[in-house]
Amino acid sequence: MNLKPILLSFFLLSLLIIACTLNKIDVFSIHNGAELSTKNGSLKVQFFTPTIVRVTKWTPGGTPEKLSLAIIAKPQQNLNVVMSENESSVILSSGSLTVVVNKKTQALSYTNSKGESILSEQGQPKFNPVVFDGDSGFAVQQQFKLTPDEGIYGLGQHQQGYFNYRGKEVKLVQSNTDAVNPFLVSTKNYGILWDNYSMTVFNDNEQGASLWSDMGSNIDYFFVWGKNMDEVISGYRTLTGKAPLYGKWAYGYWQSKEHYDTQEELMEVAKKYRKLKIPIDNMIQDWDYWNGTENWSGMFFDKTLFPTPKAMCDELHRMNFHLIISIWPALGPKTPIYNDMAANNFLYKPVGWAGFKYYDAFNPQANRLYWKYLRGGLYSKGLDGWWIDSTEPDVINALSKEATEYEMKRIGSNYLGSWARYLNAFSLVMTNDIYRYWREETSERRAYILTRSTFAGQQRNAATTWSGDIGASWSVYRNQISAGLNHSMSGVPYWTFDIGAFVLGAYDGVFCYGGKDPAYQELYNRMFQLGVFTPIFRSHGSETPREIWEMGEFTESLIKFDKLRYRLMPYIYSLAWKITSADYTLMRGLPMDFPNDKATFTVDDQFMFGPSIMVAPVTDYMYYTPPQPSVVVAPKYFTTATGQPGLKARYYKTPDFMDFSRETVDANINLNWYGGRPEYVTDSMYSIRWKGKLIPNETGKHQFHLKSFDKKRIILNGDTLKVVYQSTEQYLEPIALEAGKSYDFVYETQNNATGASRTILNWKTPSIFAKETEKAKREKTRDVYLPAKTLWYDFWTGKTYSGEQHVTLDAPKDKIPLLVPAGSIIPMGPFIEFATEKPADPLEIRIYPGKDGKFTLYEDENDNYNYEKGVYATIDFLWNDTKHELTITKCKGEFPGMLKERTFSVIVVSEGLGTGLSVSSLSNKKIRYTGIETTITF
Structure with missing residues (x-):
């Protein structure tokens, strides 16, 4: 008998059995998903909603569980997720979204309900063991395959001047002028929320895109899909929290500088604004009201500089101002709060650049102690909000991401674990508790927090991010546009910057000749004009006074744009409500509204301010040659x-x-x-x-x-x-x-x-x-790209232009191009000196024909949390372009003090009618509205 064929068959069968054992995949059904396990690692896919999927990958012996600081959502209970399996794949479908897991590679791919590909992973996930300060984990990486023609945005605020991140590398580390949110959005209407707090790098090159982090227990990310980018951002906020509504005053003008030396100086500035009738709502007191670095952020006013802080706040309130004050997580060594923190071992060891130490905001008990002093020393005086500076935290006044990373890792660990693991999350955990304590204290005043850092979920804490200590130059200013847009497109809607820049001749600033240099004042004017169309409108900086009347020949331009901000208050406040109620984004990159026009994917110096105003800031000088950089x-x-x-x-x-x-x-x-x-x-x-x-x-x-x-x-x-x-x-x-x-x-x-x-x-x-000294002639115009398939109106003139073209528009010192798409409805209120001076009556309703349109006007009590109980009112304005017909719907809801009867002055905009800042002397119709639905034909 010939045994060779039998032995050969047995040998081959054995190899097959061994191979099958080595590649064996166990598939388990779990709530809303599936778990796959192999010898080399495990993978869990779980739907949180029909369009949101959590993906977790971990090594043998590891775990999918970890502390998430950003995610507050739980998987929905009643999802109908169908799992099927074939030889090569595990398939999970919610009806809206399908996830296919390749059994061989464990790579995921995502398709919509039509079977169209959205995104695919590529390559194997990477886990490299690391240890930081005794904390063991992995450097982790996941690669993705992007399509050539999609744009990628978000990731927080960064200063390289990038708008579209295709072909770029971005390091996600908090620093003075960089803020982190590990959430990206695509023009293909998906987002990835990378739930990791360590130093992270997004990279897109010829090999594909990847997210890499230097410390984590596992790979943990959320895939979010929507019909448009707004739905994707809404999914992000579903996971991480909604953005509460600020008091109406917060959407007005903020005056600040580094810093008002005395109570008398601050009050004189406030009184001058009211005397000159220049619109303003907010004064900001920067550092050193405590008098001396040894008293840093001691939560008290120095009695010689600010002798009666409670009376000061009361007087400001009578003048219809709100006062925000600078506080720090850094504490001076001669303060009671420092001693109390030290006694409880709540301070980090390094001594900071001004002799202070930072407290450990990852420790809930430390935050409780911090609030105790904040409440007793400042909140009790009537302050209206907190400007929390240096929330990276920036121990040694670093000017780079690398320096912040190095210094924080040198500390070793915080309350939760190693600084390597939690590098980027300080501002999130600090604002979590500061906001919570404010809400526990009162429901009569809405919370407001301004910080220099951001992270996923921070929008739920009533937190605005500003872009840090930027220098005064045209190039730095231009970069703030893409920085602000990406910050907003990463799901955190409130952003601002130092109008005029923090320093004039340092930090890449070039204006070493001072604030009276007309070349600097020209830059200030253009930055101010941009600021009017950012979510929070705030001037701040050092070295020179920043008040509106200090800017020479440009002062009248500043007043004009300040008044425009206030005339737009009904538009802005209504959209602020939409941020809270519908997860809207106010400062919008053009791809959000024109995703089918690929020319918009790289337009980094224009944006939409809400649905109806495209802003084209002037980003270069026209009148005065600026100093050259050294x-x-x-x-x-x-x-x-x-x-x-x-x-x-x-x-x-x-x-x-x-x-x-x-x-x-x-x-x-x-x-x-x-x-x-x-x-x-x-x-x-x-x-x-x-x-x-x-x-x-x-x-x-x-x-x-x-x-x-x-x-x-x-x-x-x-x-x-x-x-x-x-x-x-x-x-x-x-x-x-x-x-x-x-x-x-x-x-x-x-x-x-x-x-x-x-x-x-x-x-x-x-x-x-x-x-x-060169005096080259410069045209007072600006090139503007008009997105396709839209009729555009010049806000200033009413002249119309077709889309998908570049146009050259006038841009003298008191004007920037503002374009309005057909179908827009813009409510404009009367001239006012502060946000709540009087109700918006009469209200000018500007209609831009050429397309059907809708706008929802929102009103409430302006500054309490009754809106959370439904105490507010809305009115819909509906434009039927075919019939040239406006329907004003029945008023829905009510609140104490609301107008029962009011006048709408309706203007169908055309060239020369319903344009610019002024209240139009002519209108097409004046409507006396009593809350009953009415329809008007034009």
Whole structure:
């Protein structure tokens, strides 16, 4: 008998059995989904709603469970999720969305009810073991296959100037001017919420798109699908929480600066606004009302600077102002709150840049203690909201994501676990409790919180994000548009920025000649015009007064746009209600409303403000040439005394040039120690002296620009150069130098602060100064793209334009292009000086014909939480374009003090009629409305 065929068959059968065992997949049905388990890992797919799916992947021995700080939703109970299985796939369908799991690769693909592909994973998930401060986990990554023609947006607020993230890499780490939300949206009407709090990178390249995080227990993300991007964002808020409505006052103008020194100064500014009848609702008190860094955020007013804070708040309220105040998670060492936190071991160990320490907001008991002092010291005085600064937290005044990451990880752990694991979530957990305590305190006043960071879910805490300490330049200003749009498109609807920029000549700002420089005032004017069309309209900054009357020839333009904001208050407040009631987004990238026009996918300097106003800010100068940026003094300009290239550098471990550490030759002065200091200087303080020869290659005016926080000076040929601009950076007096001439050069810096530091020497040369004097003629116009398949009206003139074209529109200093799509209905109220001065009566209703339209007017008591109980009223305005007919529906609902009878002045807009800021003297119809449905034909 020939046994070879039998043995061969047995051998092959054994191999098959082994292979099947190794690749064995166990499939379990779970509530609303399925779980798959293999030898190499496990996967869980669970529907939360018919269009939202949670995907969790973990390694053998691991778990799908983890603490989620962002997600507050639970899976719906009565979903009809059908599971089926074939040889290659597990298929789950809700009727609206189908998820297919490839058994071999465990990769997921998503299709809609028509079977059309939405998104697919690609490649294997990656898990690389890591340990941070004793906390074990994995660096995790999931890859996705995007289609070539889709746009990707969201991810929070970032300063690279990116709008569409296709082909880009974005690092998600909180920093001074960067805010994180790991939620992206696609023009294919899906979103991905990556539920991870560690340092994360989104990358899109030729190999595909990916999300990578450096610390987690598992891969955990939510896939959200909708019929449009608004539905996708609504799904995000279903998971993470709804955005509450602010008091109407919050949608008015905010005046701030760094900072009002005394109660008297703040009150004088408020009184002048009322005297000049310039519309305003809010004053902001920045830091140091406590008087001294040792008292930092002690939750009290210094009695000499602010002797009667309760009376001050009461008087401001009588003047119809609201007062917001700066508070910090950083606490000065001479304050009772610091001592109480320290006694309870609630403070992080590092000493911050101003001598303070940060408390651990991840600890609920620490937040309770924080609120105790906040309530007793400030809330009790009548303050109307909290500006919580430095919520990264920024321990050492870092200027980069890398520095924030480095410094926070050095702390080790917080109450919940390692800082590596919870790097980005500080602002979320802090605002969670501050908002909750406000709500427990009162229902008569709506909460308001302003922070410098964001995270998934933070919108539920009545939190607005501002874009941090930006510098004054046209390029930085332009980048705020894409930063704000992506922040809004990541699901957190309230965003603002420092109108005028925080600093003039530092942090990439170029206006070192001060706030009275008309070139700066021109920039301020354009930033102000943008601010009118952001969710929160707020001016703030340092170095120069920011009040409207301080801006020279541009003051009248500022007043005009301020008045426009207030005339639009019925439109804005109604849309704010839509944010709360329907998960709407007010500041909208063009792809949200024109997803079929792919030309909009990269338009990063226009946006929709609600459904009816397309804003095209002016993002370059027209009237005054701005100062030019300085450049690094290159190595080629330096030699040592012995003729070597570079400068002799002596490093000391003390700030007084006493404890010598090291001598080297440095090519130039360009140190950036934001990821830790070298061993030859101490962590807390040091000093450095560079000596050598400076040999310029141009003759004429030069000016040194010193980029560091430290005490510093330049000695040139034995003379110490004077400082002419002092901020977080310095400019020295201009000096005349000769090309080829050798100058004795000394640069000294003395550092007294902890943590990250930098010392960079820049300058302006004669060729740079020459560019500042150029007076090239610039047209006072702006190119605007008009999205396709829409008829557009010029807001200022009523002239119409067809879509899918570029047009050149007038943009003098008191105008920016504003375009209104056909079918829009815009309610405009009377001129007012504050948001609640009087009811919106008469109300001008501007109708832009060419398409059917609808607008819902919302009104309530303006500042309490009765709206949550249904105490409000709405009126629908419906335009039938075919019949040229307007229907005003029956008023739904009521509230105390509502108008029972009012006048609507209805204007069907045409060229020269119903345009611009002014109340129209002519109208097509005046309607006396008593709450009963009425229809008017035009």
